[in-house]
Amino acid sequence: MSKDRKLIKIATAGSVDDGKSTLIxxxxxxxxxxxxxxLEAIERNSRQKGYDYLDFSLATDGLVAEREQGITIDxxxxxxxxxxxxxxxxxxxxxxxxxxxxxxxxxxxQVAIILIDARKxxxxxxxxxxxxxxxxxxGHVVVAINKMDxxxxxxxxxxxxxxxxxxxxxxxNFRTEQITFIPISALKGENIAAKSELMPWYVxxxxxxxxxxxxxxxxxxxxxxxxxxxxxxRPKTEAFHDxxxxxxxLYGGNLKVGEKVTILPSFTESTxxxxxxxxxxxxxxxxxxxxxxxxxxxxxxxxxxxLVRSEQIPQSAKQIRATICQVNHRPLRVGNKYTLQHGxxxxxxxxxxxxxxxxxxxxxxxxxxxxxxxxxxKVNFKLSKAIxxxxxxxNKSNGSFILIDEGSFDTVxxxxxx
Amino acid sequence: MNKIFIPNPxxxxxxxxxxxxAAQFEKPVLLFSGGKDSITLVRLAQKAFYPARIPxxxxxxxxxxxxxxxxxxxxxxxxxxxxxxIVRNVQDSINQxxxxxxxxxxxSRNTLQTTxxxxxxxxxxxxxxxxxxxxxxxxxxxxxxxxxxxxDFGQWDEKNQRPExxxxxxxxxxxxxxxxxxxxxxWTELDVWEYIKTENIEIPSIYFAHKRSIFFRxxxxxxxxxxxxxxxxxxxxxxxxxxxxxxxxxxxxxVLSEADTLDAVVEEIRTSTLSxxxxxxxDKRSEAAMENRKxxxxx
Numbered sequence: 001m002s003k004d005r006k007l008i009k010i011a012t013a014g015s016v017d018d019g020k021s022t023l024i025x026x027x028x029x030x031x032x033x034x035x036x037x038x039l040e041a042i043e044r045n046s047r048q049k050g051y052d053y054l055d056f057s058l059a060t061d062g063l064v065a066e067r068e069q070g071i072t073i074d075x076x077x078x079x080x081x082x083x084x085x086x087x088x089x090x091x092x093x094x095x096x097x098x099x100x101x102x103x104x105x106x107x108x109x110q111v112a113i114i115l116i117d118a119r120k121x122x123x124x125x126x127x128x129x130x131x132x133x134x135x136x137x138x139g140h141v142v143v144a145i146n147k148m149d150x151x152x153x154x155x156x157x158x159x160x161x162x163x164x165x166x167x168x169x170x171x172x173n174f175r176t177e178q179i180t181f182i183p184i185s186a187l188k189g190e191n192i193a194a195k196s197e198l199m200p201w202y203v204x205x206x207x208x209x210x211x212x213x214x215x216x217x218x219x220x221x222x223x224x225x226x227x228x229x230x231x232x233x234r235p236k237t238e239a240f241h242d243x244x245x246x247x248x249x250l251y252g253g254n255l256k257v258g259e260k261v262t263i264l265p266s267f268t269e270s271t272x273x274x275x276x277x278x279x280x281x282x283x284x285x286x287x288x289x290x291x292x293x294x295x296x297x298x299x300x301x302x303x304x305x306x307l308v309r310s311e312q313i314p315q316s317a318k319q320i321r322a323t324i325c326q327v328n329h330r331p332l333r334v335g336n337k338y339t340l341q342h343g344x345x346x347x348x349x350x351x352x353x354x355x356x357x358x359x360x361x362x363x364x365x366x367x368x369x370x371x372x373x374x375x376x377x378k379v380n381f382k383l384s385k386a387i388x389x390x391x392x393x394x395n396k397s398n399g400s401f402i403l404i405d406e407g408s409f410d411t412v413x414x415x416x417x418x
Numbered sequence: 419m420n421k422i423f424i425p426n427p428x429x430x431x432x433x434x435x436x437x438x439x440a441a442q443f444e445k446p447v448l449l450f451s452g453g454k455d456s457i458t459l460v461r462l463a464q465k466a467f468y469p470a471r472i473p474x475x476x477x478x479x480x481x482x483x484x485x486x487x488x489x490x491x492x493x494x495x496x497x498x499x500x501x502x503x504i505v506r507n508v509q510d511s512i513n514q515x516x517x518x519x520x521x522x523x524x525x526s527r528n529t530l531q532t533t534x535x536x537x538x539x540x541x542x543x544x545x546x547x548x549x550x551x552x553x554x555x556x557x558x559x560x561x562x563x564x565x566x567x568x569x570d571f572g573q574w575d576e577k578n579q580r581p582e583x584x585x586x587x588x589x590x591x592x593x594x595x596x597x598x599x600x601x602x603x604x605w606t607e608l609d610v611w612e613y614i615k616t617e618n619i620e621i622p623s624i625y626f627a628h629k630r631s632i633f634f635r636x637x638x639x640x641x642x643x644x645x646x647x648x649x650x651x652x653x654x655x656x657x658x659x660x661x662x663x664x665x666x667x668x669x670x671x672x673v674l675s676e677a678d679t680l681d682a683v684v685e686e687i688r689t690s691t692l693s694x695x696x697x698x699x700x701d702k703r704s705e706a707a708m709e710n711r712k713x714x715x716x717x
Contacts, residue, residue, distance in 0.1 A: 007427045035690070075581075076560040077553045079606045086428075088604055104581040216427075230437040235470035243469055249434045249585070254422075275423075278465040282423040289425040290433035290466070303441050327581045341586055344441070402586050409590035414583040 005081065006216050009088045011109035011138070013102050013129040018115040019146050023186035024078055024089060025056020030193035030208065033080035053187060075105045085212050099360065099374035100327040102132050103414060107400075110216060111140040113207075118151045118183070122164040127361040130165075134174045135323065135376065135416065137393060140214055141179045144207060148199065149185040155201045158183045171362040174393075182207050224390060225253035225287075226314070226398045227307040228343040233292055245276060245292035246301050248344075251397035253309075255293070256284035260310040263301055264388040269310055270295040304345035306388055306398075314398060316386045321418045322401070323358070323392075324371060324379045328412035330405060331370040332379065338403040338412065340383065348384035349403065355380065371413075379415070392416040428605055429462065429613070434585060435564055435601040436466040436548065440473050442589035443546040443597070447504070449535075450476040452488035453664040454621050455550030455602065458610055460495065461619055462601060463548075475502035477547070479535050481527040481666040482509045483645040488664055491622040506538040525647050526668035536572045539596055546589065548599045554606045565589055566598040574598075607662075611687050615680045627660045627678040638671040662687075 012020055025042070028034045034042070046055040078089040090105030092098065106112060112133040116126055133141050143165055151157045162181045169179060182191055183202050190196035193208045205213070233245040255261075259272050275282045276292040285291050293307065301307075308314060326332055332351060340349035355378040356365035371377045392399030403413040436459075439446045448463060450456045463472045478492060496503040508527050511517045516537070517530045539547065553560045563579050565587050580588055589597055602610070614621060631642040633652045640646055642654040645667050659672035660683070677683045 077604065078560065079554045079604075081606075081608070086606075086609075100581060104583055107583045108585070230434070231441045231467075233467060233470050237469065237471070240469040245469075247437055247466070249430060276468070277423055277425075278468050282421075284422045286422060286424055288427055288430050289423055290430040290437070291423070292468070327583075339590070341588065343586065344438070397584065400584055400586075402583055402588060404588055404590055409588070409592065411580045411583070411588045414581075 005084060005086050007086045007088070008111060008211060008214055008216055009090065009109040010111045010113060010211065011090045011092060011102065011105040011133075012113045013092055013105075013115065013132075018117050019057075019186045020091065020115050021057030022055075023113075023115065023144065023146065023184070023192075024091060025054075026186045026189055026192050027089075027208065028078070028080050029054075029056060030189065031080045031082055056186075075101050082208070082212060087211065099128065099132065099325065099376070102129065103136065103325045103327065106132055106136040106138060107414070109138060111142065111211065111214060112138045113142045113144050116143060116145050116161055116165075118145050118147045118157055118161065121161045122168070124361060126165070127168060130168050130172070131360040131362060133177070134172045135325075137174055137177070137396070139177055141177055142207065142210065143179065143181045145181065145183045146186055148183045148190060148196075149188050153183075153185075153190075153196070153198045155199070158202070168362060180204070180210055182210065223253035224312050224314075224395050224398075225255045225309055226251045226343075226390070226395060227255060227293065228345065228397075229301055229303055229305045229307065230344050231303060232301065243294070245294045246305075246307065247290070247292045248307075249290045250285050250287055252287055252395050253312075254284055254286050255307075255309070261295070261307045262310045262313060263299060264306045264308065264314070264316075265386065266300065266305070268297075268299050270297040270299050272296075306343070306345070308388075314388045314390050314395075316388050318383045318386045319352070319380065320383065320387070320389070321355075321378065321380050322415035323418070324377055324403075324413050324415050326371040326373055326375045326377075326413050328405065328410050329373045330408075330410075330412055331372045332377075332403075332413055333370045337406065339406060340381070340387075340401050340403055340415075342387050342389065342401040343397060345387065346404075347387060349381045350383075352380040352382045354378070389417050391418055426613075428602075428609060429465075431585065431604065432462045432601040433466045435587065435599065436463050438587045438589065439546050439548060439599050439601075440467070442587070445542065445544050446474040446546040446548060446599075447477045447542065447544045448472075448474060448548045449550070450478050450492065450503075451550070451665065452478070452484065452492045452622060453550070454610055454614060454625060455552065457495070457619060457621055458602060458605075458613060459548060459550050460499070460501075461613075461617060464499065472499070472501060474548075475504050477504045477506070477538060477542075477544075479531045479538065480505050480507045481531055481668075482507060483527055483667045485622070485624050485661075485664065485667060487622045487624045491620075495620075504538070504542070506534050506541075508534045510534070511537065523647055523649065526666060528666050528669040531666075532572070539572070544596060545591065546597045546599055548601060550602055551600050552605050552607070552610075553600075553603050562600060562603065564600055564603050566600065567591060568596055568598055570594045572596075608684075608687050611680075611684045615684050622664065624661045624664060625683065627658050627675045627682075629656055630659050630672065631655070632657050632659060632672060639673065640671060641667050643667060 076091045080087050092102040092105035114129045184191045191206045227250050229246045230248040233247050235243050257272050262269050273294045273296040275285050334351050336351045338349050357368035357377045358365045390398045399417045401415045402411050405412045508530050511534045517533045631654050632639050633642050633654050660675040677686045
């Protein structure tokens with residue numbers, strides 16, 4: 001793939017009728033990403049349904065059940081690109097019981113597009129979507145005020161919605177995100193790829209222009225390098241007889257040859273002898289590189305261990321407090337035991353206490369006995385072994401974990417460490 | 419030496435996934451069709467473990483109706499990289515009476531290979547099968563997980579999938595279950611082609627324009643050959659064609675093309691207005707063709 005094209009990952013969210021599928025279909029259409037056969041299928045389907053416009057929502061609603069119900073029921077991934085940028089959209093349903101899906105989609109995204117129906121304004125689900133963007137600390141939020149065609153492209157309506165949304169921003173605890181308001185009509189293509197002549201009062205970028213100028217890096221991520229070891233490479237071939245390398249993906253910051261590192265959990269120290277990517281040796285690796293590191297000393301390193309710069313040791317604890325989103329129908333209760341997977345490291349975890357159920361409409365929290373599917377709450381855990389973590393607000397990869405049910409092996413929760 | 423290394427984000431993510439397979443499973447296997455996607459997977463696996471060898475074998479389910487160019491390419495690749503190759507044949511499943519050959523105008527062995535694949539998984543007790551499916555190929559695949567758990571019958575339960583948060587992969591499974599792994603889930607067709615070009619990866623010759631005996635049916639170009647059912651009125655022509663996707667001969671249609679170099683192919687894909695699976699005859703059976711096949715264990 002082209003090296004000079006950056007990759008931007010977007011989570012879209014909206015209620016069933018906000019026109020989210022239409023918006024995505026429109027983005028695909030305007031970037032010429034819909035192929036002739038797909039376009040023909042859309043035309044055919046739209047005609048069959050008797051519509052007098054193209055129903056772009058048909059470009060994204062995949063599964064049979066969805067076509068029957070006319071709604072989106074899971075996270076779907078959609079791809080399109082412009083000359084400068086590759087985009088991946090994680091399309092997540094806005095339906096009330098699907099907090100899980102939006103958290104999932106947002107976990108791999110840098111940008112959230114929150115759709116608002118201009119006729120309805122800020123509603124319950126808008127709050128929930130913004131709450132989740134906040135919880136996941138997405139650096140960029142685009143508030144797309146859609147269906148402007150149905151309110152006569154009225155500026156006052158737009159301004160009122162913007163004002164209402166800003167009340168939410170005041171209540172949020174994550175203020176460094178960039179929030180951008182764009183009035184659009186996905187159906188008519190206003191302010192999507194081309195600037196709308198019907199809304200001359202709007203002076204900002206079109207949606208596509210805005211998405212294109214974003215930088216893929218997370219806004220808040222500080223330069224703390226974390227290198228969890230996935231797999232130990234021991235070739236045992238004649239050419240590389242003594243080679244012992246640690247493979248993994250680098251997160252959060254750069255690592256370079258000659259740097260002093262500490263291996264966790266043993267706290268032994270060594271120096272980076274070499275960094276490899278396939279058959280090339282490199283001097284300095286940047287975040288999100290999948291590399292192999294070899295060390296100057298014969299130290300014991302295995303899967304689940306983590307290499308960090310010796311002057312940037314993370315916190316270690318056998319007791320942690322985290323915000324949890326329950327992503328499985330089995331509730332989380334005090335006393336439950338799980339496998340906690342933190343990056344690639346696994347320990348056992350026991351729920352010590354559930355502090356509260358957090359309301360996703362910014363109205364505070366309340367005590368609870370359990371967290372059910374789609375609930376978000378604050379939970380204290382006791383661990384079988386210490387984990388070496390950063391608060392999620394400082395390092396996403398080293399501040400998040402999943403809980404795995406020991407009976408079903410399902411992923412039942414995702415946690416964000418405080 | 420390369421001073422500062424800037425990763426290709428999709429490649430790095432795929433390598434991370436392949437390493438998780440080696441770390442979390444006991445008997446992984448890479449499903450190899452000889453097509454561009456599985457060839458790309460082999461390169462990614464090389465990169466994941468270098469300088470060590472790829473720590474799992476390749477499995478090819480041979481329908482017996484493959485393009486000979488694909489088979490010879492496969493054997494050469496395995497030889498060069500010192501890989502282990504396992505081949506299981508659909509013909510054997512037919513001989514054993516487990517599946518029945520389809521008859522008539524649209525007969526194909528594409529659906530039959532599911533049985534052969536499931537038998538091979540059971541025979542070798544594979545717990546993870548790495549495949550080259552991409553979410554952009556087809557609507558039902560857009561919802562596929564990276565680690566997709568299948569039951570004893572190889573079935574995909576799309577309503578009960580494990581959510582995948584960040585890039586943490588949960589490969590815990592019960593006895594008898596296995597996981598289908600899709601490391602290039604997030605790649606598009608163009609990504610694959612640009613990667614093949616950048617990496618200078620060899621691919622079978624049928625991906626490039628060549629002269630072939632073909633016939634037209636339903637607006638698609640079929641290979642004229644003893645394995646492909648053809649009616650007497652369907653006239654055989656000699657045309658310059660190439661394949662965009664390579665599967666069984668009975669389900670893979672060609673496209674008219676003059677693109678005989680990688681550069682020309684990449685340019686053709688970039689400007690193409692037909693989707694890749696538009697040339698898959700198996701998907702044309704119905705709107706939900708892929709989804710229905712996946713539910714019963716199709717790869």
